[in-house]
Amino acid sequence: MDNLLPPEARKNILQKITPTQSEIDLQREVISELRESLKNYADGIQQSYSFIEPQGSTGKKQTQLRGTSDIDLFVALEPDDYKRVLSLPNKQRDVELDKALEKMIDNWFIPTCKKLNISKFVKTYSQHPYLTFEFRNNNVDLLICFDLSKDTIAASGPITAVDRTVHHSNFVAERIDAKLREDIRILKSFTRASYAYGDVCAVGQMGFTGYSLELLVLFKGGLRQALKALQDLSNTPLDPLNRPLSDLTELPAFRDNLLFIIDPTDTNRNVASSFSERSYKWLRKRIMDLFEIPTEKSNVFIDMIIEKPISTNEIPSWFASHSYVFEFQSDGSLHYTVLRDKIHRLARRIATNLEKERTGEERFGKTLYEVFFEEDRYALGFVMEQTQASETYSRRGPPISIPEADNFRKAHPQTYERDGYLWVDETRKWIDALQMIDTMIAKNPVKGLAIEEVLSDVGRRVLNILLKCALPVEPDFQLKAIV
Numbered sequence: 001m002d003n004l005l006p007p008e009a010r011k012n013i014l015q016k017i018t019p020t021q022s023e024i025d026l027q028r029e030v031i032s033e034l035r036e037s038l039k040n041y042a043d044g045i046q047q048s049y050s051f052i053e054p055q056g057s058t059g060k061k062q063t064q065l066r067g068t069s070d071i072d073l074f075v076a077l078e079p080d081d082y083k084r085v086l087s088l089p090n091k092q093r094d095v096e097l098d099k100a101l102e103k104m105i106d107n108w109f110i111p112t113c114k115k116l117n118i119s120k121f122v123k124t125y126s127q128h129p130y131l132t133f134e135f136r137n138n139n140v141d142l143l144i145c146f147d148l149s150k151d152t153i154a155a156s157g158p159i160t161a162v163d164r165t166v167h168h169s170n171f172v173a174e175r176i177d178a179k180l181r182e183d184i185r186i187l188k189s190f191t192r193a194s195y196a197y198g199d200v201c202a203v204g205q206m207g208f209t210g211y212s213l214e215l216l217v218l219f220k221g222g223l224r225q226a227l228k229a230l231q232d233l234s235n236t237p238l239d240p241l242n243r244p245l246s247d248l249t250e251l252p253a254f255r256d257n258l259l260f261i262i263d264p265t266d267t268n269r270n271v272a273s274s275f276s277e278r279s280y281k282w283l284r285k286r287i288m289d290l291f292e293i294p295t296e297k298s299n300v301f302i303d304m305i306i307e308k309p310i311s312t313n314e315i316p317s318w319f320a321s322h323s324y325v326f327e328f329q330s331d332g333s334l335h336y337t338v339l340r341d342k343i344h345r346l347a348r349r350i351a352t353n354l355e356k357e358r359t360g361e362e363r364f365g366k367t368l369y370e371v372f373f374e375e376d377r378y379a380l381g382f383v384m385e386q387t388q389a390s391e392t393y394s395r396r397g398p399p400i401s402i403p404e405a406d407n408f409r410k411a412h413p414q415t416y417e418r419d420g421y422l423w424v425d426e427t428r429k430w431i432d433a434l435q436m437i438d439t440m441i442a443k444n445p446v447k448g449l450a451i452e453e454v455l456s457d458v459g460r461r462v463l464n465i466l467l468k469c470a471l472p473v474e475p476d477f478q479l480k481a482i483v
Helices: 007-017 021-045 079-086 090-115 150-156 165-175 178-193 210-220 223-231 245-250 277-291 298-305 336-355 404-411 433-443 457-473
Strands: 051-055 071-077 121-125 129-135 138-146 323-330 367-374 377-384 392-399 416-418 421-427 449-452
Touching (some): 007 178, 007 298, 021 071, 021 138, 051 165, 071 079, 071 165, 090 121, 090 129, 090 138, 121 336, 165 210, 178 223, 178 277, 178 298, 210 223, 223 277, 277 298, 277 457, 323 336, 323 433, 323 457, 336 367, 336 433, 377 433, 377 457, 392 404, 404 421
Parallel strands (some): 071 138
Antiparallel strands (some): 323 377, 323 449, 367 377, 392 421
């Protein structure tokens, strides 16, 4: 029996996170209205399709949380209608498929939205284009997939990245019951309360998706068992074929993966391949803390499982002297996932340059960063082991004993010998980390984002995430005195 939560705490939590009937009714109305409008417009332009159905948590699974659910409405196409495009070589096929799907969005999805008086929508891209908008206070993603059987996907792979989603919905819906649905909602709420959920996570770039958490609960049979499996996931994969970790890491497609939750609808796919290491480390720490709560402390369980806003408290001076935050405002032209990924790429580049000189010697030491966003406001925060560096550093050259050493001496007249190597003192380009960050951000503008000078709550939250979530799971990070 799953007795992790005291009965009163479980009841209280479920009352807070289970959608109200009026919320569910509204979602169904929105789905029905969108589906009928899409069907009617398709009939008018003679657009073929296989089906139009909601997927994700608000589809047949019904595992959504109160107030946080989005609607994913899938339009499925018949592969036979696209034989010419699908027969092309892969690279050309993807280009032609993008054009075909984009034309469908322009000629079918957008006109349908306009007929429903939806004025604000964004065409965005994952593997292929899709449309995102708000309708009757529900966030909607309108996506295109191909109607492929599980056997076809297993044998030949999907055509688009979301072709498996229909089978995910069916797999969960066929195996879930009322108790497991509750456990899934509690696990989702706990993951959200840990700021490690999906593509809106604040800890790491990508957190645990709803489907991955559903699989953990279904395969392990309940909340406590799912949490224990999560805690040990880096050592013990969740795999329907029961392959050991050593076998999975030898497969070319999985070789660089940190965690393994293998998709039961396509065992060639790892659901957890994109999850961030820091998201997992932080979630694992929170699970350990959860298991240590005495059963009589119902309020503590509730506090850990119900999501709260990230703190905007002022950070302590010892941390502030080693941290820096940048804020941006979106112009609304690009989807949040596109902007998030662009900022993460920029952050990785800056962090790499902050840590080491171009020749590999330490510059400002280990650097941590996080990205956080709310609405159209984005924040990028850094914390560095040191923010000031000496004006010069010693660069190691070749061993004294090899022929190349003479060339190094000629190129560097001030060379000296130490520990069997040639060395030379170099002048640093950067001695102030904050100036370096400022310059790199100014020289690498992100399309769709404008730099904001005033610190907001979004910036305060990213600093608190670095302080309270990142630092505790980065034991090698040590703040150092200014040089």
